Amino acid sequence: MGLSSKKAPLSLAQRQVKESVPDGDDRTDFRRDRDIILYTSAFKRLSGITQVVSADTGHTFHNRLTHTLQVAQVGKSLAEKLLLRQPAEAAAAMLEPDAVEAGCLAHDLGHPPFGHIAEEKLNELVGEDSEGFEGNAQSFRIVSALAFRSPKYSGLNLTRGTLSAILKYPWTFKLRPPKKKKKWGAYETEIDAFKFATSTDGSKASAKSLGAELMDWSDDLTYAVHDVEDFYRAGLIPLHRLRPPAKILAPDKERDRFLGYVWSKRSEISELSGVSRSELDSIFGEVVFSAFSIDRPYDGTRDQRARLRRFTSSLVNRYINGLTLKRRKGDVIANISPEMMQEIAILKQLTWFYVIEAPGLAIQQHAQTQAIEYLFAVFANETRTTPSKLLPPYYRERLAEVIETEGQDGPGSRRLVADLIAGMTEAQEFALYQRLKGIVLGSAMDHILV
DSSP: OOOOTTSOOOOTTOBSSOOOOOTTOOOOHHHHHHHHHHTSHHHHGGGGSBSSSOGGGSSOOOBHHHHHHHHHHHHHHHHHHHHHHOHHHHHHTTOOHHHHHHHHHHTTTTOOTTTHHHHHHHHHHHOGGGTOOOHHHHHHHIIIIISBSBTTBSBOOOBHHHHHHHOSSOSBGGGOOGGGTTOOSBOGGGHHHHHHHHTSOSSSOOOOOHHHHHHHHHHHHHHHHHHHHHHHHTTSSOGGGSSOOOTTSOOOHHHHHHHHHHHHTGGGOGGGTTOOHHHHHHHHHHHHHTTOOOOSOOOOOHHHHHHHHHHHHHHHHHHHTTEEEEEETTEEEEEEOHHHHHHHHHHHHHHIIIIITSHHHHHHHHHHHHHHHHHHHHHHHHTTSSSOSSSOHHHHHHHHHHHHHHOTTSHHHHHHHHHHHHTSOHHHHHHHHHHHHTSOOOOTTOOSOO
16 A cells, blocks of 8 residues: 555555455455454453543543544545545555555554553653553554464454554654654564565665555544544533634634644644744634634534534545545655645644643543553562462463563563553553552452453
8 A cells, every 4th residue: 555556566465374264255355354353352442441531521522442433434435535536546556445444443452541641651661671662553563463363373464455554653663763753653573564564674664655644644633623522512622712803803812822822832743833823823713613603612402513513524524635645756645735734733732722731631640640650560560470460361371471581570571561551441440450559449259350
């Protein structure tokens, strides 16, 4: 996907391990990938993972599973649109909508409980000498090594096309570009799968495949639009107060307050780095209020519901149409409108300003960080205990393999602990934290981890 039309590329439908297809199974290879991912426990776990704010706070917020399903729907729709609108380019790029959908379904499998705050803490605890922790690399690790379909091999044995669509950052920890030091797509432990997915020898960073470009853009536009919708409904983002001022009315200072925040962060946001203050104001007015027509806080009337649905639908449609295909030096690549990238960047800042950097969430994240840190210390200590009593059976088996390969205190032990913690739901995380702390005794018959 995204390979040069001048080359003779390896088959995108190829799998690392050859396997026969059961009689009567008429699905394409990429549709089989999609279905394989849908039935993994790692996918089901996403229903217990927060998108930004926990769904148990009293509002119907998106969780990581509903977000992933929407990304997959947008990604497949975008790929199908490109096949319809630009058939020659799509054919040259070997664009497969089912592979894009499968990549979208898998893109967040490695997202740990509590979101990015846990990702940062696990990265710190695993340590740079053990290649840290990164959610995208963890997603690739899950489909390549941790998930199970057969006793004959580790991982899901997905096709090259699907694996390449998952790699938002097609480089390993060791090969991180200078401007992307905090992001990587694979650990060295999955280097063979990485080489297979990228059709390279793994000695340097690769270019993002077209499938990954579509997955990434679908991810961006989906959470940018739907997070704003969620938090307007919850009364946290005052969209009705951010409208451009009418000539006869005094402007609401809330709009200036938000735009001042975005302006202060423009050096950190690559899409906005060259934008003037007046251009920022104009872009914001274009993205939000060309379609937003509600002039008061959300109270759930039928009219408001319909207007809000039209608003989100129009934005999603706008951004789906903001990506096209173009040829460059024989390759077919994604071409995304810079203006729409700027709009998406501003939409993201609404959630950052009104939700993520609000004091209430910071207090909650402090507690979440404490839980992650405590559990990591407990299980890291458990890897030095023989025989282990706290580790689930599967992790005891893995620990024995790690000790045999690299000794008691090798980097594999920390990776094992990170896998365990990152693979929990948030409910499991807090239940286990409370049990180990003695806050809640529970029953010896309870099985929090299996």
